[in-house]
């Protein structure tokens with residue numbers, strides 16, 4: 021549990037803390053919200069959704085450490101969104117899809133190229149309305 025929290029929840033927060041002076045400096049030069057200004061994109065997972073962990077989906081992955089650490093990352097994203105709003109730094113949590121990586125395994129439907137192309141497209145279009153949201157790799161909003 022602690023190892024997962026360390027990697028998936030604590031590290032992204034500490035990294036953001038370390039980057040904050042640069043994020044603020046970038047944000048001071050622009051207006052609006054988006055990657056043209058300053059943004060924190062936390063790589064989360066559908067498995068971190070509390071709301072979606074019911075019914076059929078609930079039976080498939082009994083992975084307490086991963087799920088809980090991604091839920092924590094989602095809450096961290098919301099906390100950052102509240103704190104960074106006044107600085108104009110956009111914060112979102114994003115699910116990259118189920119991808120054929122070491123973690124995703126060979127049965128995943130998406131190649132890394134497909135996932136990343138879509139993720140970059142979504143990230144490129146982020147604005148004020150997305151601030152503090154949890155997004156699917158195709159840009160749709162996900163339930164917390």
Ligand SMILES: NC(=O)c1ccc[n+]([C@@H]2O[C@H](COP(=O)([O-])OP(=O)(O)OC[C@H]3O[C@@H](n4cnc5c(N)ncnc54)[C@H](OP(=O)(O)O)[C@@H]3O)[C@@H](O)[C@H]2O)c1
Nearest residue numbers: 027063064065066115116117118119120121122123124128
């Ligand atoms: N693949 C999916 O289907 C999927 C779905 C939802 C969310 N995600 C998220 O997408 C992100 C990337 O996942 P992935 O599929 O690319 O996983 P992956 O193939 O297992 O790669 C994970 C990467 O994280 C690095 N890493 C792990 N623990 C670390 C630590 N303590 N310190 C520094 N680096 C560490 C690994 O480094 P080493 O190679 O050196 O071990 C590796 O490069 C993750 O946040 C994952 O939760 C993936």
